[in-house]
Amino acid sequence: MAGRLSVKRLPPADRPRERLLRSGAGVLSSPELLSLLLRTGTPGRSAADVGSDLLATFGSLDALSRAHPEELVREAGIGPAKAAALLAAFELGRRAQATHPARRPVIRTPRDVAALLGAEMRHLDREHFRAILLNTRHEVLDVASVAIGGLDSAPIHPREVFKDAIRRSAAAVVVVHNHPSGTPEPSVDDLRITARLRDAGRVVGIEVLDHVIIGDKQFVSLRERGVLTG
Numbered sequence: 001m002a003g004r005l006s007v008k009r010l011p012p013a014d015r016p017r018e019r020l021l022r023s024g025a026g027v028l029s030s031p032e033l034l035s036l037l038l039r040t041g042t043p044g045r046s047a048a049d050v051g052s053d054l055l056a057t058f059g060s061l062d063a064l065s066r067a068h069p070e071e072l073v074r075e076a077g078i079g080p081a082k083a084a085a086l087l088a089a090f091e092l093g094r095r096a097q098a099t100h101p102a103r104r105p106v107i108r109t110p111r112d113v114a115a116l117l118g119a120e121m122r123h124l125d126r127e128h129f130r131a132i133l134l135n136t137r138h139e140v141l142d143v144a145s146v147a148i149g150g151l152d153s154a155p156i157h158p159r160e161v162f163k164d165a166i167r168r169s170a171a172a173v174v175v176v177h178n179h180p181s182g183t184p185e186p187s188v189d190d191l192r193i194t195a196r197l198r199d200a201g202r203v204v205g206i207e208v209l210d211h212v213i214i215g216d217k218q219f220v221s222l223r224e225r226g227v228l229t230g
Helices: 016-023 030-038 047-058 061-065 080-098 110-121 158-167 188-204
Strands: 128-134 140-148 172-178 207-214 219-221
Touching (some): 047 061, 140 158, 188 207
Antiparallel strands (some): 128 140, 128 172
């Protein structure tokens, strides 16, 4: 394909693996790092080309790191083995970062939730439902994307909320969603799903500490409204 250069045609000293060993991983671009994990490309496309295409498809390295296996294997040049290698590398990175507790935000109040996610979520034009996964000290282990809905709703099932929490051995979760209207007042469905998640959390042993609704420079805590105390 025009404009794409095979790694095999590069001088040995300029190839990603050799440059990494010589100068460290920080000198490589994200597609080059991905190419080392993928190892091979497809006819007419190098591993770095496949890495570039993945980043273009998912929009960012962060989004790619949160992709599900079935999303990855739909991409040209990515089979189960390469998808597994990518997911394993991203998980190792998360675990390495998690060994530095001082770097983790701590969630103590609804205002902490709004500080963590409000600036991003208040601008979204659809409802996004997320779960903040917390350890026993209420430090943030991860923020899991649960669902994306239409203009005024996001379909939620407890298994989707607690799937990542169980996988990460979270002690508690705070669920968060935005109202694209800008008004964070809870709907009847918001109250219903909060009670359902509270009860499901009790069954699996993961406490739902709060459900925070993000509006335009405003937020509402359903714990403060008494919804989670029943």
